[in-house]
Amino acid sequence: MSAPPFNDLFMQHTCSEPDSRVGNPSPEAQGHATVSYGASRTRFFCPTCARNQLYQLRVETARVLLEKQSIAERIQAGVILETTQAEWSGEIKETSIAYQNGLSTKRSLQIIAKGEAESRERMRLLGDQLDNLTAEIKDKRLEISQRKLALARRHSDSESAQYQLGEREAAILANIQNNTKRTDHLWHSLHSKTAEARIFLCREAANLYGLQRKTRNKEGLSQEVYTMGGIDIIDLRDMNGKLQLCDY
Known part of the structure; x- marks a missing residue:
């Protein structure tokens, strides 16, 4: 055998x-x-x-x-x-x-x-x-x-x-979560600062070019008009349908 x-x-x-x-x-x-x-x-x-x-x-x-x-x-x-x-x-x-x-x-x-x-x-x-x-x-x-x-x-x-694998995993996970929260906070802070900087730059550019807002009566209706350097800025909403009328 x-x-x-x-x-x-x-x-x-x-x-x-x-x-x-x-x-x-x-x-x-x-x-x-x-x-x-x-x-x-x-x-x-x-x-x-x-x-x-x-x-x-x-x-x-x-x-x-x-x-x-x-x-x-x-x-x-x-x-x-x-x-x-x-x-x-x-x-x-x-x-x-x-x-x-x-x-x-x-x-x-x-x-x-x-x-x-x-x-x-x-x-x-x-x-x-x-x-x-x-x-x-x-x-x-x-x-x-x-x-x-x-x-x-x-x-x-x-x-x-x-x-102690569970404790080590929990510590590593907590560290990662803290880093993620810190990164999110920094990102939101940077985003807010960027938005504020853009607002400031836009406001300064408008002041430099003399952007003004005026109110005019057109056909019995009060309408806001923006001017820059004494020239009216065209309201894009007024252009709706103009191109189609020109084609006809």
Whole structure:
């Protein structure tokens, strides 16, 4: 029985792109994902943090698979040993029968020696396989412990990054709002000063050119007329329809 490759247990993607488990989340949802692990709920701000949280389960799965493989190999070794003993018993019976049938004692001893040599060779092979499996299991356990330490460091870094995150966000937001209000105030102040400057310039230009307002009676109606340098300024409202009459 063979276990799946150990690296595949840690290189599998936890989600497809773009996160098919929850459809197409909004950018706010992608930036504030929440993953439930045990009885706690931890906020994450990127898919990598959420994926790192799942590594613990993968490590446990790898451990179970390794133990399962080790037990299966022990069972197989026991079955092979029983088969060897059965073959050895069969050879002994054959030797006894051969001896009873008149075979020489030398031939019987040769068969027994051959059986012992084959048994020793099989036991040696089984011992080598067992040593190799034991060394491989130790290496895998060491690798698992190293990965656990790496995951613990990542978890600690994640907690450090999330420490007082709400207070820091509130402080940054308040600073931005204050800067925005200050900029708005400066803009309104500058706008008011610009409007006052334009009014002043227009008033001074009117005084320089001698702009005056007079009231005249036209067809029995009182009408305001503006003059500049003694010349009347045409009221644009009086020009409505004049161009159309000239065409006719």
